[in-house]
Amino acid sequence: MNPKPIQAEKELKELMNKYYSQLCVVSVQYTDSLEIAEDIVQDVFLRFWEENKLLSAETNPKAYLFRSVRNASIDYIRKNNYRVFIDIEETNLISDEEISEEELSSQYERLYRIISQLSPQERAVLNAIVVENKRYKEVAEEMNISVNTVKTYFARALRTLRKELPLSILLILLSPK
Amino acid sequence: MLTAEIIELLNKYRHHSISDTELEQLRSWMEESDANKRLFNLYIKYYKVVERWDTYQHADVTVAFDNIKERRRSKMRRLVVRRVSAAACLLILIVGSTCFYYFGNRSSSITPYSRIEKTVLLTNANGTRQVLKNGGELVCDTTSDKDAPIQYNTIKTEPGGNFKLILPDHSVVWLNSNTTFRYPTKFVKERRVELAGEAFFDVAHNGLAFTVNAAGNNVQVMGTQFNISAYPMRNMTATLVRGKVKVSNNISNKILTPGQQAVISSPSTVISIREVDTAIYTSWITGVFDFNDAPLQNIMEQLSEWYNMDVIYEPESLRNIHFTGSLYRDRSLDYSLEIVEYVSDVRFRKEAGRLIVYKK
Numbered sequence: 001m002n003p004k005p006i007q008a009e010k011e012l013k014e015l016m017n018k019y020y021s022q023l024c025v026v027s028v029q030y031t032d033s034l035e036i037a038e039d040i041v042q043d044v045f046l047r048f049w050e051e052n053k054l055l056s057a058e059t060n061p062k063a064y065l066f067r068s069v070r071n072a073s074i075d076y077i078r079k080n081n082y083r084v085f086i087d088i089e090e091t092n093l094i095s096d097e098e099i100s101e102e103e104l105s106s107q108y109e110r111l112y113r114i115i116s117q118l119s120p121q122e123r124a125v126l127n128a129i130v131v132e133n134k135r136y137k138e139v140a141e142e143m144n145i146s147v148n149t150v151k152t153y154f155a156r157a158l159r160t161l162r163k164e165l166p167l168s169i170l171l172i173l174l175s176p177k
Numbered sequence: 178m179l180t181a182e183i184i185e186l187l188n189k190y191r192h193h194s195i196s197d198t199e200l201e202q203l204r205s206w207m208e209e210s211d212a213n214k215r216l217f218n219l220y221i222k223y224y225k226v227v228e229r230w231d232t233y234q235h236a237d238v239t240v241a242f243d244n245i246k247e248r249r250r251s252k253m254r255r256l257v258v259r260r261v262s263a264a265a266c267l268l269i270l271i272v273g274s275t276c277f278y279y280f281g282n283r284s285s286s287i288t289p290y291s292r293i294e295k296t297v298l299l300t301n302a303n304g305t306r307q308v309l310k311n312g313g314e315l316v317c318d319t320t321s322d323k324d325a326p327i328q329y330n331t332i333k334t335e336p337g338g339n340f341k342l343i344l345p346d347h348s349v350v351w352l353n354s355n356t357t358f359r360y361p362t363k364f365v366k367e368r369r370v371e372l373a374g375e376a377f378f379d380v381a382h383n384g385l386a387f388t389v390n391a392a393g394n395n396v397q398v399m400g401t402q403f404n405i406s407a408y409p410m411r412n413m414t415a416t417l418v419r420g421k422v423k424v425s426n427n428i429s430n431k432i433l434t435p436g437q438q439a440v441i442s443s444p445s446t447v448i449s450i451r452e453v454d455t456a457i458y459t460s461w462i463t464g465v466f467d468f469n470d471a472p473l474q475n476i477m478e479q480l481s482e483w484y485n486m487d488v489i490y491e492p493e494s495l496r497n498i499h500f501t502g503s504l505y506r507d508r509s510l511d512y513s514l515e516i517v518e519y520v521s522d523v524r525f526r527k528e529a530g531r532l533i534v535y536k537k
Contacts, residue, residue, distance in 0.1 A: 012245070016238050024236035025229050032191060034232050038241060046245045082193050083200045092222045094229070101233065108230035111223060 012049050015061055020045075022099045023069045029093050030073035040076060044068045066096050122157040125150055187220055243435045247418075251456060295338040297352075302328030302362070314341035317362065331359045334374070336485030339461075339506075344370075348387065351377040351462040354482045355408070375406040375482070377462045380420075391415075393444035394426040403433075404459045408482075415439045416458040424448055464506040473498045473523065477534070484510045487531045495523060495534050 020041060027037035044065065077084070094103075118126070121143075128139040129150075136154075140147045186203045189195040195203070207214045295311035309315060311334070334340050336355040343349050345363050352358055356374025368387040380387045382400025389396045391407035401420025407413040415424050417433040424431050424439040431439055431448045438453040457475070460467045466479045474496035477488045483506055490496050498521065504513050514525045522537040 009246070013242055016242055016245075020238040020241055021233050021236045024232050028228055028232040029225060032193060032228060034228075034235055037232060038236060041236075042241050042245055042248075045241075046248055049245065049249060080193075083195050083197065084190075085204070088218055088221055092218070092225050094225075099229075099233075104230045104233050107226045111226055 008049065012045065015065070016045060019062060019065055022096075023065060025099050025104065026066060026069050026096070027073040030070075030077050030089075036076065037073070040072045041069055044072055117160050118157050119153075122153045122160075125153040126157045129154055187217075191224055247435060247455075250454065295335045297335070297338055297340045298333045300331045300333075302330060309340065311335070311338045311340070314343065316343040317345045317360075319345045319363070325363075327361045327363060327365060329359055329361055331357060333357045337483050339464075344368075346383055346385075346387075347381045349379040353377075353406075353461055355485070372405055372407055374408055375404070375461075377404045377459055378402065392441075394424065394441050394448075396422055396424050398422040404455075406458070413441045414458070415441075416453060416455055418455045418459060461506070466504040466506070468503070469501050470499050471501070472496060473500060473517075473534070476500060476504070476517075477532075480504070480510065480513060481532075486510075489531055489533050491533060491535045495536065498523065 023041045023044070024034070024037045027040045028034060031037050031040065048065070048068075098104075124143065125139060128134045128142070129136070134142075136147050136150045140150045143150070183203075183206055186195065186199055186206075189199060190203060203217075207217050297309040297311050297313070299307040299309055299315070301307070309332075315332075332340060332342060332352065334352050334354055334356045338354055340352045341349065342352065342358070342360075344360060346368060348368075350358065350360075350370075353375035356372070356376060358374070358376060359371040361369070364385060366385070368385050370387075370389055372389055372391040376389075378387075378389065378398075379402050380398055380400050384399075387398050387400075389405055391405050392409075392413045394407075394413060396403070396405060396415050398420065401422060402418040403420075403422055404416040404418070405413070406416075415422065415433065416438040417435050419435055422433050424433060424441070426441055426444045426446075426448060428445055429448050431450055433439055433450065436452055436455055437450055438455075438458065440449050440451065454469060456467050457469070457471060461479065466476075468476055474490075480486075481488050500517070500521075502516075517523055518525065524535050524537050526533050526535070
């Protein structure tokens with residue numbers, strides 16, 4: 001049994017406040033799901049608490065936690081037989097040092113600046129055609145505009161994006177969660 | 178060039194629903210040109226950027242911490258059955274163990290209580306009555322005419338009975354013994370139900386507030402798990418397992434976080450809040466009553482709900498003897514009481530329909 005349960009709980013909370021979000025980011029890079037990432041990170045914290053590792057001063061809790069979450073995430077995708085191109089996935093992981101609010105938000109901002117050049121109508125048309133795979137006529141009926149207007153929006157949106165980045169970005173920023 | 182098929186493959190890849198064949202298709206598309214390879218690489222790169230930021234913003238450390246605490250608590254509970262606390266009068270009860278069964282036939286000081294077959298009564302808005310099977314479940318009909326007026330049904334369990342109800346919004350309600358529950362046949366604009374007795378709620382989140390009116394107090398939630406006990410002549414309690422609820426009466430309102438219990442003695446007294454082991458208040462839905470270092474009084478309250486009897490203590494101090502263990506609703510009352518007698522000096526006898534608790 002843990003001799004100092006209250007202190008251990010306090011310590012756990014401190015560690016979680018400090019690293020929880022970052023650890024979820026580590027895990028989501030492998031699992032591509034917020035829920036699964038949170039489950040994995042919570043399992044790791046629970047195990048540490050039970051095994052009373054949080055209080056042992058000689059270990060570096062940060063390195064320990066990051067390593068455990070990474071291993072658990074890799075185990076998870078192996079066990080669940082995720083089909084991925086490992087080499088490509090690996091080159092797109094970021095290092096633990098890069099996982100900070102500042103860095104993550106600035107990477108995202110850069111993407112968002114590009115997509116925000118599109119008007120809401122252009123985005124809606126793009127989403128319907130590229131992501132939902134609808135025909136011009138369907139989109140026109142749904143949005144209550146003419147087929148020609150749909151074509152204009154679509155062409156304009158593609159022009160804007162082609163200047164800036166490959167079409168692939170559409171799939172990410174427009175696809176429904 | 179991106180075709181609709183490639184876009185679909187990319188989406189499947191990202192959501193991990195791609196098959197082996199499809200993965201091969203994606204690979205050969207990538208091998209067609211360097212441009213394709215680069216496009217795929219950027220696809221991965223960009224969605225990782227989006228999901229990392231999304232995760233960083235939405236990972237909820239408060240919920241996570243509560244989760245971990247609750248999971249640890251329930252694990253410890255399982256370990257504690259054999260652990261004797263320092264408290265001198267803590268006794269260990271292991272009810273339902275087969276080894277006891279061999280001692281079970283000795284003559285007992287208890288007059289057996291019979292467990293007659295119970296029924297659950299459903300009364301429709303137009304007054305028609307329907308008898309349902311005790312311990313059964315009912316799924317509300319959601320296919321009814323949308324324009325039909327809202328009507329109210331009432332379900333009543335007998336003492337010792339229980340029932341499971343699935344409401345039109347897919348929320349699940351477990352009704353405990355001797356409980357009356359009133360609910361509309363469909364929910365429009367709000368979800369409002371009435372309870373007298375005890376029920377455990379697993380409320381589906383659908384954007385409409387869900388309000389339970391019990392003993393003149395309101396418990397309001399969006400989507401969550403909680404237990405309400407509101408029997409006449411007893412304090413009402415609302416115990417939160419998950420999510421968030423607001424408890425209000427005529428003069429105050431309080432927000433509960435998981436693991437907290439609101440205690441209300443009447444609609445016009447201040448609501449008090451305490452931290453509790455939620456399993457003690459919710460385990461009845463599984464037919465197992467788990468208790469950890471709980472006073473005999475709490476255990477007898479649960480038994481008296483199941484078997485419908487009044488309990489008298491001689492002397493009163495017996496209320497505070499503590500026990501750890503589990504009781505099973507599908508066993509007879511005699512069986513449960515014999516276990517208590519077996520591990521302690523507490524004895525029971527029946528007198529004029531009441532159960533007397535005394536000391537050997």
